[in-house]
Amino acid sequence: MLSACFSWPDKFSVFWNHVMKEMIRLGVKSLGIVILMSAFMGGVIVIQTNAAIDSPLIPAYTVGFTTRQSVILEFAPTIICLILAGIVGSSISSELGTMRITEQIDALDIMGVNSASFLILPKIIAAVIIFPILIMYSMATGLVGGWLACQSLDNISSQTYLMGLQWYWDPFYLQYALIKTAIFAFIITSVSACEGYHASGGTLEVGRSSTKAVIYSCMTILLTNYVITQLLLL
C-alpha cells in the first residue's frame, strides 16, 4: 500500500488542492484545542516546579528553565502529538473507513484513480507540514501560560522566569522537537489512514478501526519518542 500511496499523483493541481484542504482540516481546526491545552500545561508546570523546589540553594529561575525544557522537549511535541493522535487519527481512520464501507474507495479505483495516493498522501504531507507549525504555537503558548502562572506566585517575578527561559538555551532543542513532531505526524496519519483504508464490514468495524488507529498511533509514538531521544539527545 505504501508504494501505491507514494506514487506520483494522478493530477497535481487536484492533489495540491487536497493538501491545502487537509492542512486546514488537520491543522488549523486543531489550533484552538492545542493552544488551550498548552497554556494550561505551561501554567501547571510552573506551579508544580515552584512547589517542588524548596531548597534555597536552587535558584528561582530554575522554574523558567524547567518549564522551557519540559514544554519544548517533551510536552509540546510528544503530549500534544498524542492528543492529536486521538483527534486527527480517529478522524482520518473513520473518514477512510466510512469511504471504504460505502464503496467510495472502490468508486475511485474503478475510475482509475490511485485511491491510496489520492486519499492518504495529501493527509501525510499536510500533517508533516502543519504539525510542526502547530507545535511551535503550542510551545509559545505553553511558555506564555507559564508566565501567566508566575503572576500568581509570590516568589517568581516575570524577569526571573524570563531569565530561566533563556538559561542554557541550545537551538538544537527546537530542531529536535520539530524533527520529532514531523515523524509523529507521519506516524499518526499513516497508521490511521492504513487502519481506515483497510476497514471492512459495517459501522462497528469502522469504529473499531478508529480505536485501533489511536492505540497503534500512540504506542508507535511512545516507542519512536524513546528511540529518537536516544539517537538525538545522547
Added chain:
Amino acid sequence: MIEVKNIFKGFNGVEILKDVTFTFEAGKTNLIIGQSGSGKSVLTKCIVGLLDPDRGQVLYDGRDLAAMKAKEKKAIRTEIGMLFQGGALFDSMTVIENVEFPLQMFTKMKPNERRDRARFCLDRVNIKDKDGLYPAEISGGMQKRVAIARAIAMQPRYLFCDEPNSGLDPVTAIVIDNLIQEITQEFNITTVVITHDMNSVLEIGENIMFINKGENWWVGDRNSILKTENEEVNNFVYVSKFMSQFRDQI
C-alpha cells in the same frame, strides 16, 4: 461488447466462480442475476478488474484486461462507468462536484466546460437545482440518479450497475431501471446490471445470465425467463406468491 471466457476464481481453496463464460452485448442492458452468495459480485469485480481471476479472460472489445499493462488498464478504466449499490457518491463533495470529479481527474476541460458537461449529465437524469447540495441532503433515489450522472460524465463505453434499485420504492426503482436502459440505447453502451430484483429483470432484461453456485446456469432474455424449464431459474423467478400466481395464469 465485453466477453467473459472460462473465468475461475476462488478464495482460500473454495471455488466461487467455475468456468463462467458469457458475452455482454453493446447497446443492450445485460443482466447478471442470481441468489445472494451465487458469485455475482465476485464475477463483477473480476470483470471490472478489482479482482484478478485465477484463470480465464475478460475481453473489452477484444482487449484482454489481464494482459494489459498498468497504463493501459488505467486508460480502459476511463471508459468504464459504475453505479454502486449505495451510490458511492463522495460525501465531501457537492452534487455537481461529484459529477465533475472524473472530468477534473482525467480530462483537460476548462472549469466552465466541466460544469456544462456535468449540468448536461444531471439534466439527463432529471436532477435540477441540486448542484450545491451534498449527497446526505438529497433522497436515495436522487443519489442513485446523481451516481448515474457521474458514471456517464466521461461518456463511458461500459456501464456497470450493482443492484441499482436496492432500497428504493417501486416507482423510483422503475424510473432508475428505465433511465439505465435509455442511456444504454442512447449512447450505445455495454451495460451490465447486477440484480436479484425480478421487476428489473422483467423491465430491462434484454440479455440475462443466471448465475448459480458460481456457474453460468442459464442464458436468455426477459421473455424466455418466464417460460424456461430450468428448475433453478424457476425457483428464483417464481419464489414470490405473486409470481407463482402469475405463472398459474400464463
